[in-house]
Amino acid sequence: DARVTQTPRDKVTEMGQEVTMRCQPILGHNTVFWYRQTMMQGLELLAYFRNRAPLDDSGMPKDRFSAEMPDATLATLKIQPSEPRDSAVYFCASGLSRVGGRDTQYFGPGTRLTVL
Amino acid sequence: KNQVEQSPQSLIILEGKNCTLQCNYTVSPFSNLRWYKQDTGRGPVSLTIMTFSENTKSNGRYTATLDADTKQSSLHITASQLSDSASYICVARGGNTPLVFGKGTRLSVIA
Numbered sequence: 001d002a003r004v005t006q007t008p009r010d011k012v013t014e015m016g017q018e019v020t021m022r023c024q025p026i027l028g029h030n031t032v033f034w035y036r037q038t039m040m041q042g043l044e045l046l047a048y049f050r051n052r053a054p055l056d057d058s059g060m061p062k063d064r065f066s067a068e069m070p071d072a073t074l075a076t077l078k079i080q081p082s083e084p085r086d087s088a089v090y091f092c093a094s095g096l097s098r099v100g101g102r103d104t105q106y107f108g109p110g111t112r113l114t115v116l
Numbered sequence: 117k118n119q120v121e122q123s124p125q126s127l128i129i130l131e132g133k134n135c136t137l138q139c140n141y142t143v144s145p146f147s148n149l150r151w152y153k154q155d156t157g158r159g160p161v162s163l164t165i166m167t168f169s170e171n172t173k174s175n176g177r178y179t180a181t182l183d184a185d186t187k188q189s190s191l192h193i194t195a196s197q198l199s200d201s202a203s204y205i206c207v208a209r210g211g212n213t214p215l216v217f218g219k220g221t222r223l224s225v226i227a
Contacts (some may be wrong), residue, residue: 004159015211033215043205091159102148102167105215106142107159 002026004108006092008043012114018080024073025094032075033092034060034067035103043091049075050097082115089113118123118143120208120218133196137190137221139206150179150207153190160205163191172197196225 005024013019025032034046047057047067057067064086066078079086089110095103120141129135141149148167152160164173169185177194195202203220210216 043217045215045217093159102165104162104165107161110159 002106004092004094006090006108006111008096008111008115009109010112012116013082016081016082017115018078019082019086019113019115021077021090021092021098021113023077023092023094023108025075026094026106029094029096029106031095031103031105032069033093033108034075034077035093036088037091037110038088046077046090049113079113082113084115087104087113087115100106104115118208118210118216119149120206120216121225122204122206122218125219125222126222126224128226129196131196131225131227133195135223137191137206137223139218140185140214141148141206141208141216141218143187143208143210143216144150145211146184146187147209147211149180149182150209150215151178151189152205152207154196154203154205156202158224163204193223198225198227201225215216 007022030051031085032049035043037043046060052069069075089112091110093107095105097103099111121140150165151163154160154192164180165176165205166173166182172181179192201224202220205220210214
């Protein structure tokens with residue numbers, strides 16, 4: 001049963017600290033998405049990769065957030081320095097890109113980040 | 117502006133009853149519309165994906181409809197079960213945007 005895995009599941013940190021979240025997409029998937037979910041805003045797309053290349057990171061605050069895919073089995077989302085307003089659940093999702101954009105995205109369990 | 121509006125925000129129904137959730141979207145050009153189910157503390161799970169040429173799609177007790185002319189979609193749940201308690205998220209995809217998410221409808225099914 002292939003699944004997207006994310007680590008850590010929970011992270012509590014102090015304002016100003018660096019936070020790195022990791023995601024292992026489902027083997028064979030060629031798209032990876034990072035989302036942030038809060039009660040107020042719902043789900044927001046932060047970054048989107050296809051075949052490890054970043055296609056869209058317009059939803060990501062560039063001054064403090066960065067997303068990378070060092071290889072096909074690992075995606076990272078880094079916040080430096082973290083701020084209390086970054087507190088949210090961060091989801092990674094992977095999928096197999098199809099013509100017409102009908103790829104199903106499979107979500108990981110999320111990383112709950114709390115910045116004090 | 118690309119956006120997705122869902123109603124109601126929350127809903128409580130008795131086990132065994134049917135319910136319908138609504139979604140209005142303004143995404144252009146439109147590519148497809150998705151419904152996700154998100155259990156508390158978990159990531160969303162895809163229920164249906166429909167393109168503009170599809171009017172209805174079913175997944176077990178879940179039936180989604182799409183009217184591309186009025187830019188409306190609905191998700192109908194038949195014979196609800198306690199396990200249907202979750203948030204249901206409507207998502208529209210445009211030609212140049214990955215995905216536009218609604219804020220969800222929180223459904224509670226009670227015995």
